[in-house]
Amino acid sequence: MTVDGGSGLDLSQRPSSRTRTDRAMTAVMLVCLLAVVVPLAAVVYTLLKNGAGQLSAEFFTADIPTISRIEGPGMGPAIVGTLLITAVAAAMALPLGILGAIYLNESSAGGRLGRLIRFMATVMTGVPSVVMGLFVYVTYTLRFKQNAFGGALALAFLMLPVVIRTTEEMLKLVPDNLREASAALGARRSRTVLTVVLPAALPGVVSGCLLAVARAAGETAPILFVVGAATSVNTNVFREVNTALSAQIFANAQLPFEGAQQRAWGAALTLVLLAFVITLIARVVTARFALKR
Amino acid sequence: MDAPLDFRGKAGIADRLFGFAALAAGTIVLVALGTIAFTTTRRAWPALDAMGFDFITSTRWAPNDEVFGAGAFVYGTLVTSTIALVLAVPVSIGIALFTTQVAPPRWRKPIVYVVDLLAVIPSVVFGLWGILVFSKQVLPVYELLHGWFGGIPVIGALFGETGSGRNFMTAGIVLAVMITPIITSLSREVMDTCPTTDREGAYALGATRWEMIRGAVLPHSRNGLVGAVMLGLGRAMGETIAVALVIGSTVGVSANLFAAGDALPARIANEWGEAEGNWRAALVGLAVALFVITIIVNLAATAVVQRTGERGGRR
Amino acid sequence: MTDTLHDGLADDSSSTDDAPVFVTSDLSVYYGAYRAVRNVSIDIRQNEITSFIGPSGCGKTTVLRCFNRMNDLIVGARVDGSILYRGIDLYGADVSAVEVRRHIGMVFQKPNPLPKSIYDNIAFGPRINGVRKRSELDDIVERSLVRAALWDEVKDRVKASALGLSGGQQQRLCIARTIAVEPDVILMDEPCSALDPIATGRIEELMQELKSDYSIVIVTHNMQQAARVSDRTAFFTVEVNPESDRRTGVLVEFDSTKKMFSNPADERTENYVTGRFG
Numbered sequence: 001m002t003v004d005g006g007s008g009l010d011l012s013q014r015p016s017s018r019t020r021t022d023r024a025m026t027a028v029m030l031v032c033l034l035a036v037v038v039p040l041a042a043v044v045y046t047l048l049k050n051g052a053g054q055l056s057a058e059f060f061t062a063d064i065p066t067i068s069r070i071e072g073p074g075m076g077p078a079i080v081g082t083l084l085i086t087a088v089a090a091a092m093a094l095p096l097g098i099l100g101a102i103y104l105n106e107s108s109a110g111g112r113l114g115r116l117i118r119f120m121a122t123v124m125t126g127v128p129s130v131v132m133g134l135f136v137y138v139t140y141t142l143r144f145k146q147n148a149f150g151g152a153l154a155l156a157f158l159m160l161p162v163v164i165r166t167t168e169e170m171l172k173l174v175p176d177n178l179r180e181a182s183a184a185l186g187a188r189r190s191r192t193v194l195t196v197v198l199p200a201a202l203p204g205v206v207s208g209c210l211l212a213v214a215r216a217a218g219e220t221a222p223i224l225f226v227v228g229a230a231t232s233v234n235t236n237v238f239r240e241v242n243t244a245l246s247a248q249i250f251a252n253a254q255l256p257f258e259g260a261q262q263r264a265w266g267a268a269l270t271l272v273l274l275a276f277v278i279t280l281i282a283r284v285v286t287a288r289f290a291l292k293r
Numbered sequence: 294m295d296a297p298l299d300f301r302g303k304a305g306i307a308d309r310l311f312g313f314a315a316l317a318a319g320t321i322v323l324v325a326l327g328t329i330a331f332t333t334t335r336r337a338w339p340a341l342d343a344m345g346f347d348f349i350t351s352t353r354w355a356p357n358d359e360v361f362g363a364g365a366f367v368y369g370t371l372v373t374s375t376i377a378l379v380l381a382v383p384v385s386i387g388i389a390l391f392t393t394q395v396a397p398p399r400w401r402k403p404i405v406y407v408v409d410l411l412a413v414i415p416s417v418v419f420g421l422w423g424i425l426v427f428s429k430q431v432l433p434v435y436e437l438l439h440g441w442f443g444g445i446p447v448i449g450a451l452f453g454e455t456g457s458g459r460n461f462m463t464a465g466i467v468l469a470v471m472i473t474p475i476i477t478s479l480s481r482e483v484m485d486t487c488p489t490t491d492r493e494g495a496y497a498l499g500a501t502r503w504e505m506i507r508g509a510v511l512p513h514s515r516n517g518l519v520g521a522v523m524l525g526l527g528r529a530m531g532e533t534i535a536v537a538l539v540i541g542s543t544v545g546v547s548a549n550l551f552a553a554g555d556a557l558p559a560r561i562a563n564e565w566g567e568a569e570g571n572w573r574a575a576l577v578g579l580a581v582a583l584f585v586i587t588i589i590v591n592l593a594a595t596a597v598v599q600r601t602g603e604r605g606g607r608r
Numbered sequence: 609m610t611d612t613l614h615d616g617l618a619d620d621s622s623s624t625d626d627a628p629v630f631v632t633s634d635l636s637v638y639y640g641a642y643r644a645v646r647n648v649s650i651d652i653r654q655n656e657i658t659s660f661i662g663p664s665g666c667g668k669t670t671v672l673r674c675f676n677r678m679n680d681l682i683v684g685a686r687v688d689g690s691i692l693y694r695g696i697d698l699y700g701a702d703v704s705a706v707e708v709r710r711h712i713g714m715v716f717q718k719p720n721p722l723p724k725s726i727y728d729n730i731a732f733g734p735r736i737n738g739v740r741k742r743s744e745l746d747d748i749v750e751r752s753l754v755r756a757a758l759w760d761e762v763k764d765r766v767k768a769s770a771l772g773l774s775g776g777q778q779q780r781l782c783i784a785r786t787i788a789v790e791p792d793v794i795l796m797d798e799p800c801s802a803l804d805p806i807a808t809g810r811i812e813e814l815m816q817e818l819k820s821d822y823s824i825v826i827v828t829h830n831m832q833q834a835a836r837v838s839d840r841t842a843f844f845t846v847e848v849n850p851e852s853d854r855r856t857g858v859l860v861e862f863d864s865t866k867k868m869f870s871n872p873a874d875e876r877t878e879n880y881v882t883g884r885f886g
Binding site for chain 3: 398491495501508
């Protein structure tokens with residue numbers, strides 16, 4: 001067959017400057033990725049190098065030395081404090097946040113009040129933790145003194161909007177025909193929500209809440225203002241000062257003493273491991289059970 | 294069978310209780326913002342009242358003389374967040390483009406995981422790394438930059454003498470690392486909504502991948518990207534602990550990026566322990582100023598993002 | 609397959625060049641291990657409108673997207689057999705898909721103007737191909753819009769967003785955008801399926817006008833449209849493997865539109881065009 005391939009048509013001619021730009025931009029994007037991987041690797045590396053040696057049973061349980069110049073463990077009170085404050089905060093913020101999200105998604109679909117609350121929750125996620133800390137200081141600590149509950153309050157306020165927004169996103173993923181099926185069987189709305197909608201959305205909700213908890217566990221600024229600094233274990237949430245890993249890292253990082261800095265590294269590694277484990281659980285829950293977008 | 298039909302029944306009460314509880318939860322959010330603004334402003338009032346407008350404009354902060362001018366900290370907050378944005382925005386958009394447009398689908402998840410891992414690390418840990426490791430390692434680089442650019446008129450002012458490694462630049466870099474995950478994930482989400490048909494339309498005109506990105510993906514994502522950047526800005530301005538550890542904690546306004554300074558939230562964290570009386574009120578005042586600034590930024594970001602959503606809905 | 613290229617085309621033969629634009633032989637398309645279309649052999653001739661018809665899932669769009677290598681964008685898509693475009697193997701090792709698409713334009717099912725102004729939509733193609741001069745771009749934009757019968761409706765607002773146009777206008781804009789890069793062939797993938805009858809009529813008119821300068825291949829689910837606008841028609845259908853329930857598209861018959869609709873050779877074609885086939 002005769003073809004007019006001889007007419008100068010050349011599909012192989014690759015427009016060189018354009019192809020070069022295309023390649024260059026792809027390379028730039030890879031460099032961007034590298035620009036994130038390098039600091040991440042640097043942080044993780046120094047954390048492991050300086051922190052791993054600190055971790056021991058004694059480090060996890062012993063009191064914090066009252067004289068920071070002293071070398072050696074431990075961080076027991078801070079670990080207890082972090083767990084306690086975070087747990088109490090979660091116990092307050094999660095039920096409330098989930099209820100709020102249910103209100104937004106199930107009761108007031110598109111209502112003006114609902115939209116306002118959603119908007120406020122979005123804005124509230126942007127309130128810096130230091131502001132939240134001082135808010136709790138002004139409204140709570142001035143009256144009830146520094147204690148773990150104040151810290152829990154501050155963390156709860158930080159978690160609440162996040163929990164509301166992520167839960168609502170998950171509830172939105174529950175198909176409407178599930179709700180209709182339940183309603184058609186004569187179930188009340190509260191019943192429908194509790195027995196049909198929430199179970200369907202639960203894995204996503206759990207994972208979203210865990211991520212919010214992981215973030216809150218690392219918060220520092222509010223702890224400084226409203227929790228104070230203890231050196232021995234205090235399990236009473238409402239009485240006397242307490243402490244947390246994050247606050248200990250902050251305090252010890254600024255000290256010129258080798259022992260203090262070592263404890264800071266150990267505390268940092270502990271805190272990162274804690275946050276990492278919570279995040280990992282969230283990931284597994286999402287991957288295994290969650291409704292897909 | 295004789296019982297009258299009652300459509301309200303007991304479940305009606307449960308329904309209403311449930312609705313009430315849910316409404317209460319929503320209301321907390323609703324009143325929280327107002328309460329925060331009111332209570333903190335009231336607490337800060339003695340200092341704000343004494344200083345007047347000088348509280349924001351003056352750069353003299355001398356607690357012993359009862360003079361509280363936050364100007365230097367506002368300046369520090371703006372400088373460090375600007376540095377953070379300049380560094381983090383291109384990097385984040387680059388990563389988001391790579392993930393959504395370039396990388397094979399198999400790579401996608403690992404990349405997302407790695408970037409999100411940065412968000413798992415608490416800010417105080419970045420601060421610890423910054424003060425004990427990074428600020429020392431980066432010092433020679435600053436000196437090199439000072440040597441290269443220090444002599445150039447105008448631009449040279451930015452690259453002045455280096456004291457310690459704890460300065461605006463170090464704080465900006467650490468902030469950049471911290472806000473990259475949030476900007477990246479928001480950018481990724483908005484880029485993902487670019488319709489395949491738009492992308493194919495550009496390809497069908499003979500575009501290379503980069504030309505397709507410039508012609509279809511970026512115009513489509515523009516509003517969302519602006520929103521993502523502003524949310525990142527809000528984060529950077531409010532970040533306290535990491536900045537408090539690496540900015541140098543000095544009251545000073547200098548064009549020199551390698552000079553020590555301080556930022557609004559960092560100053561609060563560093564001075565809280567020793568402050569009392571009006572000094573404390575002034576620190577709460579710094580928080581009020583920070584609150585106002587971040588709320589404005591976040592409101593603007595939310596508005597921009599919502600506009601994107603509506604436009605997306607129309608198409 | 610069928611080689612009855614000169615039947616029933618006496619009225620049109622004067623304008624056609626004898627060398628086909630595309631020679632497709634034994635083309636199969638795979639998505640991963642799954643064969644979506646098998647053994648398609650079709651010649652597309654110059655300055656004609658060729659239509660692809662058939663039930664959904666018959667692979668007509670898949671085949672169309674091979675002509676400008678649009679399937680390259682789908683991960684795992686693979687092509688067997690060959691498509692010669694003016695004598696050059698489109699899937700040859702040395703061929704650049706970017707360059708192919710500059711010569712072979714495409715209009716999509718849903719109007720897909722870029723989120724830019726009308727002007728920038730049309731200037732996009734010329735710009736990436738190196739046209740920088742303002743006056744030259746102005747010229748191309750006007751010429752393309754006139755050719756796509758859209759100029760009169762938008763000449764006062766070429767700087768306005770293309771997303772503000774009606775569906776029919778958007779589709780004509782997409783045609784104008786395609787013309788702006790001066791392609792040789794225009795592929796159209798159900799270009800009217802999202803439009804109302806009036807807008808559809810305008811696009812069909814436009815296709816008749818464009819035929820003198822371009823070769824057009826159109827996929828349509830609308831048999832009347834194929835009968836109205838095209839010179840030749842290819843009928844595809846789906847073969848279902850009873851064991852695996854796999855569906856594969858096959859070409860049943862390819863002939864002049866007149867013959868396909870009045871006197872098809874294959875019974876399946878007859879059933880389809882007379883509406884006896886779902």
